[in-house]
Amino acid sequence: RALTNIGNLLLETGEDEAAEGYYRRALDLNPDYPGAHHNLAVVQRRQRKLGASVRSLKTSQRLAVRQASAQGREDAKER
Template identity: 50%
Template sequence: MKQALDRFLAFLRRKDYGGARAYAEGFPEGERERLLGGLDLLERDPEALEDPLFAAEREVVLGVKAVREGRREEAEARFHKALQLDPFHHRALTNLGTLYLERGELEAALDLYQRALKLCPDDPLLHENLAALYKKKGDLDKMVAHMKRATRLKMAPPALDPLTGERKRPFRFPLWALFLLLALLAYLFLHKP
């Protein structure tokens, strides 16, 4: 059960609530209701959510709300609390880094972004933030590289299957089928009537 809950948390960390909802459907009845109820509160009324499983995500959601409302100090405290609850929450690191970037604390922001990058290298928003940081630092090569990476990631299909949490494997034409096709084409070409 712990491994299944860790996969569920991975959906929360990515803010893939749709994937989390689909994944929660596979849990036994009591746990399924708990997870779906928590997701519902995250979206409707995060202040009312008291389930410890959702605590870090709740702090990130409320931190983002505080940023939107101009309460930067509260937001920073919430992102720090989220990281105490879940040190692997890359969005908490990214949001905290953005607050530091806005204050001009470029090295502190870079450190947070690099930590987030180790946890989630495929987050396009993180790459956009790194591009903004490198622009401020005057490193245009790195800025362009991160903007390109962000663009590619936004255009890529989802990497995880929402039901299993496993990486989706791209469709690959089996090598044996390719050889069979080539052999058939060669036979047809060489034995024309």
């Protein structure tokens, strides 16, 4: 998450390429982190890489749903 946050700061200052690098580094460490995929989609959209942006956004959404479902199953087991 720290790498993603650095990417967010860079994105806010208009350093899109540097931000993308941090998001990709975060995904190298944790490819199942939906937040990094979502932020990568944002920077790709700003760079007009629309196809890549849509793929990153879909990956983010898919991972978020999968993780929420897994958390729901764990919560149900605890009851």
